[in-house]
Amino acid sequence: MQSIKTIYKIGPGPSSSHTFGPMMASKYINEQYPDATHFKITLFGSLALTGKGDKIILKTLGASKCEIIFDMKTAVEHPNTMIIEVFDNDTKVAQHTFVSIGGGKIEIDGKKGNVDPEIYPHTKMDDIQVYCNERHLRLDQYIDEVEDSDFDSYMNQIFKQMLKTVNTGLKKTGVLPGSLKIDRVAHALYQSAQSCSDIQDKNSLLLSSYAYAANEQNASGGIVVTAPTMGSCGVLPSLVYHFYHDQKYPKKTLIQGLKVAGLIGNLIQTNATISGAKAGCQAEVGAACSMGAAFVAYCQLQNNEQIECAAEIGLEHHLGLTCDPVGGYVMIPCIERNAVAAQRSVDAARLAKYLRNVKKNRVSFDMVVQTMNLTGKKLPIELKESALGGLAVVVPEKA
Incomplete structure (x- = not known):
């Protein structure tokens, strides 16, 4: 079990799953691909249905560089799933799948982002x-x-x-x-x-x-x-x-x-x-x-x-x-x-x-x-x- 610090985090509202999580995903993309010319973001499940994650994505990645698609039909394992495709002009240089798992935490391509160590000897x-x-x-x-x-x-x-x-x-x-x-x-x-x-x-x-x-x-x-x-x-x-x-x-x-x-x-x-x-x-x-x-x-x-x-x-x-x-x-x-x-x-x-x-x-x-x-x-x-x-x-x- 990880530190209690993972429970308490300070950030902007209104939703840890729909704004904080997508914000962290967008920040990750900015850090990894600072020279990208534009992005294609597909929101699935709950993120697509409520449409509340798009504003923080546009703010973090830059509205002029983003194309956002709301996919309400494709079945995904987790309802807070998003895919970000990274482009250098006409060439796609990367694609990452993010899952906003709650409380502002994210998984990146099936792995938890910025993984905190397990420090508690007990989980019950x-x-x-x-x-x-x-x-x-x-x-x-x-x-x-x-x-x-x-x-x-x-x-x-x-x-x-x-x-x-x-x-x-x-x-x-x-x-x-x-x-x-x-x-x-x-x-x-x-x-x-x-x-x-x-x-x-x-x-x-x-x-x-x-x-x-x-x-x-x-x-x-x-x-x-x-x-x-x-x-x-x-x-x-x-x-x-x-x-x-x-x-x-x-x-x-x-x-x-x-x-x-x-x-x-x-x-x-x-x-x-x-x-x-x-x-x-x-x-x-x-x-x-x-x-x-x-x-x-x-x-x-x-x-x-x-x-x-x-x-x-x-x-x-x-x-x-x-x-x-x-x-x-x-x-x-x-x-x-x-x-x-x-x-x-x-x-x-x-x-x-x-x-x-x-x-x-x-x-x-x-x-x-x-x-x-x-x-x-x-x-x-x-x-x-x-x-x-x-x-x-x-x-x-x-x-």
């Missing part, structure tokens, strides 16, 4: 729990034992960017880009929270406003953190912002909590997927809720078993969640869904705190990850980031 939560129990380690101590010397510095950057993304989004008003013409509401939600006399309602509204802020930044192409993806980039940052500014948790605690959340995301990525195009939104917002629940449980000083239970609850109750973005935009239902998942992260941690004291959990985290993977394979393509089913065909694009 059950094995990690045994290891930690034998050595009396907390999960964050286990992580610190494995990661390299600059990991704390890296996580500090992630922490700062999460806060910055939310803070920037809270100040913005107006309409999000695209044909849906959706109003930004994070600022208004935040203002509503200030007038709440009920503390529970206030905290709930604050948390929601932070999730909206991050996701509205993502939807407008702003800089966000994959956690584990851009489509789910509001869950963890909203919790971090709320726990830091409103609940006054120490920065050190929150960064250690982010590490534990990253471990959860890493296990999901390793044993299943974090790609909505492969397994639906259970792999994105479901994974983020699981990570968020682990984050909250850690910050509340719950033990390793309770943290696992919280993560398991967070993912289990998103099983089967579809990815059906209206118009192919990462807006409806994505933005609101992040706000709901942030709330559910808190609820899952609260339930785990007490549930684990009265009974042993029959359903392990590893079991739920396996189930999510199996469920994702059964979901029809129409409900996996293709904008061909679900809300995408029921909700009109124009109000």
